[in-house]
Amino acid sequence: MDITKVLPEECLSLIVSLTSPRDACRSSLVSHSFRLAADSDAVWDRFLPSDWLQNISDSDSDLSSVQELSSLSSKQIFLRLCGNGVLLNNGTLLFSLGKESGKKLYVIGARRLAISWGDTPSYWKWKSLQESRFPEVAELKIVWWFEVKGKIESKLLSPNTTYAAYLVFKFINSTAYNRIVGFDRRVQAGIGYEGTVLLGGQKRKVLLDPPTKKKRKKVHVPRDRGDGWKEVEIGRIFIEDGDDGNVAFYVQELNPHNSKGGLIIEGIEFRPQVSR
Known part of the structure; x- marks a missing residue:
């Protein structure tokens, strides 16, 4: 029938x-x-x-x-x-939907992040890249104190949903005068509700520039996105219906004896996780 x-x-x-x-x-x-x-x-x-x-x-x-x-x-x-x-907030925030679920997806552009020494031209350079979804990205020249922090209102995200946060980045084309340094060591990342500490959050070790493709236990490594950028998961958080406040996150490596350079940051992507 x-x-x-x-x-x-x-x-x-x-x-x-x-x-x-x-x-x-x-x-x-x-x-x-x-x-x-x-x-x-x-x-x-x-x-x-x-x-x-x-x-x-x-x-x-x-x-x-x-x-x-x-x-x-x-x-x-x-x-x-x-x-x-759709780009929001003067081109610093990108709003879209997950094609499989219809849940909200946000990308927080580099200009909306709190980057230590980010406005110091001798340490960081702001520029446009054709392959970026944002008007500007942040290129790291050289620092010893690497710290990127940010937050997003939980009410902007879809309720009753687990979100994974990803650092979206790439490395410069290394030359004799411009080199990738310092990211073959582990950096620390964390995510949780904002407070004096990341309340109820998680911390993890991330290796942005692994020297080989060999798997490492308890260390998260990047993957290619297929759009000219890499991404590495910095943590997950569950958004309950009615949650209020800010979800905070950070990526940092504060060893003053370890110089770091050659990294380009597009932003932090909050992507809903879909059960299969």
Whole structure:
């Protein structure tokens, strides 16, 4: 029996809306009736976070971008936010959606981070890169005290969701005058709720420039993202419904005898983890 001849489009839309964005896209290939149902606003409104427009409108986003999104169908909005996302707060924060879950994803650009000595030109250089999602990235010339810190409001993130935080970075093209140094040693990373210490958080050791691909116990190493950048997980945190306050994080290596240089930071990405 062809259920599309028995059930009205509204019922088909309700059924599809109880699945996932991926399943909805697959359903649209079944038949013409399923395509009409699966592409409807009734389905994709369920996949979009209820406060997506507020998140964008309350920030310093480009007004034309907000107007453009508001004129699209719910499916088009979802796909647009899963793609390039929207830059907020004068180009220092990127908002997008996870394509499999519709949960919110944020990338905190380098300009929004607290980087020790970051405004000292002899230590750090700010520049634009074509492959970056942000107008500026931070390039480390040389420091002995390496510390990158930041925070994000927990209410911005999707509730009842585990988030992994990643440092997104790359290294310079090493020359005789510009070298990668100091990151073949472990750095410490942490994440948790803001306080005098990271409350209830976790700490871990991270190796940004491992000398070989040999696995190391209890040390987290980077992976290539496929977009010209590397990422390394610096920690995870579960966001409960109703959580308030700030999620804080840091990456640091404070050995004054170990000079460090050659690192380029794009930002910190908070990515929802999807159960498989």
